[in-house]
Amino acid sequence: xxxxxxxxxxxCEFHGKDIEIIGMNTLKDAKENEVSFVSNSKYxxxxxxxxxxxxxxxxxxxxxxxVKSSPLVTENPYWSMAILSKYFAPPIEDTKLPQPKIGxxxxxxxxxxxANGAVIGDNCTILAHVYIGAEVTIGNNTVIYPSVTVYRDxxxxxxxxxxxxxxxxxxxxxxxxxNLGEHxxxxxxxxxxxxxxxxxxxxxxxxxxxxxxxxxxxxxRIDNLVQIGHNCEIGEYCVMxxxxxxxxxxxxxxxxxxxxxxxxxxxLEVAAFSTFAARxxxxxxxxxxxxxxxxxxLMGHRQWLKLQAKLARLIK
Amino acid sequence: xxxxxxxxxxxCEFHGKDIEIIGMNTLKDAKENEVSFVSNSKYxxxxxxxxxxxxxxxxxxxxxxxVKSSPLVTENPYWSMAILSKYFAPPIEDTKLPQPKIGxxxxxxxxxxxANGAVIGDNCTILAHVYIGAEVTIGNNTVIYPSVTVYRDxxxxxxxxxxxxxxxxxxxxxxxxxNLGEHxxxxxxxxxxxxxxxxxxxxxxxxxxxxxxxxxxxxxRIDNLVQIGHNCEIGEYCVMxxxxxxxxxxxxxxxxxxxxxxxxxxxLEVAAFSTFAARxxxxxxxxxxxxxxxxxxLMGHRQWLKLQAKLARLIK
Amino acid sequence: xxxxxxxxxxxCEFHGKDIEIIGMNTLKDAKENEVSFVSNSKYxxxxxxxxxxxxxxxxxxxxxxxVKSSPLVTENPYWSMAILSKYFAPPIEDTKLPQPKIGxxxxxxxxxxxANGAVIGDNCTILAHVYIGAEVTIGNNTVIYPSVTVYRDxxxxxxxxxxxxxxxxxxxxxxxxxNLGEHxxxxxxxxxxxxxxxxxxxxxxxxxxxxxxxxxxxxxRIDNLVQIGHNCEIGEYCVMxxxxxxxxxxxxxxxxxxxxxxxxxxxLEVAAFSTFAARxxxxxxxxxxxxxxxxxxLMGHRQWLKLQAKLARLIK
Numbered sequence: 026x027x028x029x030x031x032x033x034x035x036x037c038e039f040h041g042k043d044i045e046i047i048g049m050n051t052l053k054d055a056k057e058n059e060v061s062f063v064s065n066s067k068y069x070x071x072x073x074x075x076x077x078x079x080x081x082x083x084x085x086x087x088x089x090x091x092v093k094s095s096p097l098v099t100e101n102p103y104w105s106m107a108i109l110s111k112y113f114a115p116p117i118e119d120t121k122l123p124q125p126k127i128g129x130x131x132x133x134x135x136x137x138x139x140a141n142g143a144v145i146g147d148n149c150t151i152l153a154h155v156y157i158g159a160e161v162t163i164g165n166n167t168v169i170y171p172s173v174t175v176y177r178d179x180x181x182x183x184x185x186x187x188x189x190x191x192x193x194x195x196x197x198x199x200x201x202x203x204n205l206g207e208h209x210x211x212x213x214x215x216x217x218x219x220x221x222x223x224x225x226x227x228x229x230x231x232x233x234x235x236x237x238x239x240x241x242x243x244x245x246r247i248d249n250l251v252q253i254g255h256n257c258e259i260g261e262y263c264v265m266x267x268x269x270x271x272x273x274x275x276x277x278x279x280x281x282x283x284x285x286x287x288x289x290x291x292x293l294e295v296a297a298f299s300t301f302a303a304r305x306x307x308x309x310x311x312x313x314x315x316x317x318x319x320x321x322x323l324m325g326h327r328q329w330l331k332l333q334a335k336l337a338r339l340i341k
Numbered sequence: 342x343x344x345x346x347x348x349x350x351x352x353c354e355f356h357g358k359d360i361e362i363i364g365m366n367t368l369k370d371a372k373e374n375e376v377s378f379v380s381n382s383k384y385x386x387x388x389x390x391x392x393x394x395x396x397x398x399x400x401x402x403x404x405x406x407x408v409k410s411s412p413l414v415t416e417n418p419y420w421s422m423a424i425l426s427k428y429f430a431p432p433i434e435d436t437k438l439p440q441p442k443i444g445x446x447x448x449x450x451x452x453x454x455x456a457n458g459a460v461i462g463d464n465c466t467i468l469a470h471v472y473i474g475a476e477v478t479i480g481n482n483t484v485i486y487p488s489v490t491v492y493r494d495x496x497x498x499x500x501x502x503x504x505x506x507x508x509x510x511x512x513x514x515x516x517x518x519x520n521l522g523e524h525x526x527x528x529x530x531x532x533x534x535x536x537x538x539x540x541x542x543x544x545x546x547x548x549x550x551x552x553x554x555x556x557x558x559x560x561x562r563i564d565n566l567v568q569i570g571h572n573c574e575i576g577e578y579c580v581m582x583x584x585x586x587x588x589x590x591x592x593x594x595x596x597x598x599x600x601x602x603x604x605x606x607x608x609l610e611v612a613a614f615s616t617f618a619a620r621x622x623x624x625x626x627x628x629x630x631x632x633x634x635x636x637x638x639l640m641g642h643r644q645w646l647k648l649q650a651k652l653a654r655l656i657k
Numbered sequence: 658x659x660x661x662x663x664x665x666x667x668x669c670e671f672h673g674k675d676i677e678i679i680g681m682n683t684l685k686d687a688k689e690n691e692v693s694f695v696s697n698s699k700y701x702x703x704x705x706x707x708x709x710x711x712x713x714x715x716x717x718x719x720x721x722x723x724v725k726s727s728p729l730v731t732e733n734p735y736w737s738m739a740i741l742s743k744y745f746a747p748p749i750e751d752t753k754l755p756q757p758k759i760g761x762x763x764x765x766x767x768x769x770x771x772a773n774g775a776v777i778g779d780n781c782t783i784l785a786h787v788y789i790g791a792e793v794t795i796g797n798n799t800v801i802y803p804s805v806t807v808y809r810d811x812x813x814x815x816x817x818x819x820x821x822x823x824x825x826x827x828x829x830x831x832x833x834x835x836n837l838g839e840h841x842x843x844x845x846x847x848x849x850x851x852x853x854x855x856x857x858x859x860x861x862x863x864x865x866x867x868x869x870x871x872x873x874x875x876x877x878r879i880d881n882l883v884q885i886g887h888n889c890e891i892g893e894y895c896v897m898x899x900x901x902x903x904x905x906x907x908x909x910x911x912x913x914x915x916x917x918x919x920x921x922x923x924x925l926e927v928a929a930f931s932t933f934a935a936r937x938x939x940x941x942x943x944x945x946x947x948x949x950x951x952x953x954x955l956m957g958h959r960q961w962l963k964l965q966a967k968l969a970r971l972i973k
Contacts, residue, residue, distance in 0.1 A: 176505070201580075206595065224829060250544075339967045470786045472803035524876055566860075568899040647972045
């Protein structure tokens with residue numbers, strides 16, 4: 026799509042070079058043929074260095090933008106971004122893509138559905154009622170149990186096991202809200218990348234990224250009924266016990282363990298080898314590695330025990 | 342079924358006009374060809390005005406019943422109601438219903454299953470392994486991702502998106518228990534109604550109503566792994582973040598926001614524009630609109646912060 | 658597999674009778690043609706009485722072992738057990754098993770998948786996209802809604818109802834971890850046994866046992882999005898409300914009620930007729946039957962109310 030068409034969709038003015046735009050991205054990651062946006066003051070600092078062809082922003086920020094980039098001034102940039110995201114969403118399936126490519130020695134159920142453009146490695150087992158979306162790639166020796174859904178563009182490594190009815194790559198929970206309280210969907214045009222030797226339980230949901238990838242690194246173990254939000258990064262050998270819930274964009278170091286029903290809010294960094302007791306609620310980044318925590322609000326595990334002892338005394 | 346047959350199933354006496362009965366309902370909503378019941382003292386006041394053909398009740402309440410209605414006296418009215426509910430449950434599928442009716446320009450997977458009696462609008466996308474039950478109706482432009490199950494009689498509006506492996510219309514959690522501790526299923530003969538422009542995440546469960554409808558109004562956004570109990574009403578543009586759990590029969594005003602893992606017990610009313618922090622637990626109705634809450638037990642968000650500060654001091 | 662092959666897989670020495678080994682089991686339950694292991698000091702006491710053909714253990718425990726059993730000494734017995742578990746895992750499906758056997762008067766969808774070796778009773782309804790694994794048995798009058806997955810070897814009784822997208826028999830969350838923080842899967846070679854008259858909601862996960870069975874007894878009611886860990890035993894007529902989470906190996910007496918989002922840690926015993934309020938967290942066994950609890954940490958329900966009143970006063 027031409028940049029002039031983008032401006033026309035957003036009903037905003039546009040002056041500059043009318044180049045072909047292939048997608049949307051963050052200010053930091055946008056390439057010279059992508060459009061970006063700013064709707065959070067935290068990212069204003071990235072305006073001056075962005076490579077984006079154009080940036081959707083409010084009028085007062087136009088002067089901060091790199092001269093290489095064209096401003097697209099709108100009243101509600103987040104809402105405008107949501108409108109535009111739909112235009113860059115790929116089709117869910119695409120019959121023009123090549124027939125799926127299946128490796129040697131696979132056992133693929135006749136009742137599974139493999140969309141065009143998918144590539145599956147050697148020695149894989151894919152059971153009945155599994156859905157493998159367009160352009161998904163799966164490595165070797167991976168087992169996918171019945172009724173798993175893998176949305177388009179996701180990547181699964183070697184030696185993985187995904188249990189029944191789990192969903193990989195459903196849309197992240199993203200929308201803009203206007204001043205009437207109405208919502209507009211932000212299409213989630215990223216994907217999920219699962220590295221090698223990952224096991225994921227049943228009825229778990231791992232959302233695709235809005236841009237880029239939700240990343241599950243090597244050796245991770247995820248239990249049943251777990252929620253992994255869009256753009257999270259789960260470090261090597263992390264352990265997420267049943268019913269854990271992670272909001273979006275948090276980054277976990279290696280071997281982090283979260284007990285059952287524990288949760289983390291979004292945009293955090295959690296140091297390697299941290300352990301969180303069942304029902305912990307993480308709301309701030311953890312910088313020191315290797316400690317054990319509990320509670321909500323979160324505190325050191327020993328402090329939590331001390332607090333519970335104090336509370337017990339209150340009712341004696 | 343004749344009213345005399347109803348009495349015979351419940352092994353109770355019956356005097357009155359032996360009319361044809363077509364279903365069961367609450368005292369308030371029952372029509373002249375429906376049977377109702379009372380098992381909770383809260384509803385005794387509705388006995389005198391009910392239009393029900395007959396009411397299952399305990400002997401001591403028979404005198405409170407409207408003269409237009411026949412009493413069906415049993416020892417455990419709730420148990421009797423459960424027994425009777427099975428007789429009014431429609432068949433799960435019905436080959437006598439007409440072939441499904443599909444609108445123009447739809448993309449329906451060959452691996453999807455559409456039961457007889459279903460009606461699907463124009464421009465819909467229904468992916469593989471989806472199940473659309475008997476007499477379900479779906480509007481225009483709606484997208485249903487793989488392995489979604491929509492139980493019979495549910496209604497989905499225009500411009501909706503339902504993510505993979507979500508279940509719409511599974512039975513509400515209803516049963517009677519006798520004094521031996523045994524349970525008897527209450528068949529859930531209502532449905533789920535989803536209005537226009539609703540997006541629902543993956544692995545979410547929305548239960549059908551016991552009578553009437555579980556209602557999800559226009560513009561609602563529901564995330565992954567959310568539980569919506571039977572007979573809830575979710576107001577326009579509400580936002581339910583991942584792993585939220587709602588018990589039955591609660592009614593949420595418009596633009597209510599519930600953070601991750603928040604929950605509400607049953608039979609509450611929650612005022613519009615209320616916001617609940619992650620893990621909030623709502624156990625009482627909220628009458629004043631537009632406030633922010635946290636904690637379990639629930640309190641104002643500021644009070645919650647104050648309480649946490651006090652607790653932190655306890656362990657210093 | 659010969660015992661000498663077992664020793665060779667584990668790269669450990671072996672002296673003794675080279676008998677045929679058919680599986681693995683706990684020290685207590687192992688038969689004379691099974692291998693066992695000890696990795697937890699709690700079970701050292703069982704070494705002297707085990708009937709296992711051989712036991713994987715650390716060098717210092719070899720002298721405690723019954724003379725009838727051969728020691729298999731390794732540095733990390735739990736890791737060794739994990740390695741060996743893979744060799745005793747049955748194939749997911751097996752074309753050499755007999756065609757599935759279906760009882761009289763069943764209604765089995767053409768879009769359901771029934772693996773070889775399965776046996777289904779009379780008057781069952783199995784809807785579209787259901788997967789019934791190898792050697793699963795199902796009793797009479799049982800209804801299984803769309804996209805339910807039942808893994809191999811599980812048993813479901815008479816008069817059960819399993820709602821859509823629920824998973825019975827996915828692998829328990831079991832793995833050994835070495836001192837580099839890497840994980841090794843412990844294959845879960847047990848099953849799930851569901852007795853008669855059990856109703857299970859939608860999107861629920863019940864994990865198979867590592868050895869033996871996860872057991873759901875007669876008349877149990879389980880709601881949506883519930884997690885039941887491997888080797889749990891749920892007593893007759895128990896009620897598990899939505900989003901309850903149970904870790905592994907806990908044993909619940911009859912008519913235990915757990916409210917929404919309540920949870921229990923592993924290896925507990927909970928007395929009959931105990932009631933747990935929503936969000937309760939059980940971390941110790943409950944010996945006295947018939948009491949009501951709340952909170953996390955768990956306390957008597959009245960104490961919990963008292964504590965909340967005290968806390969409310971703190972912020973006045």
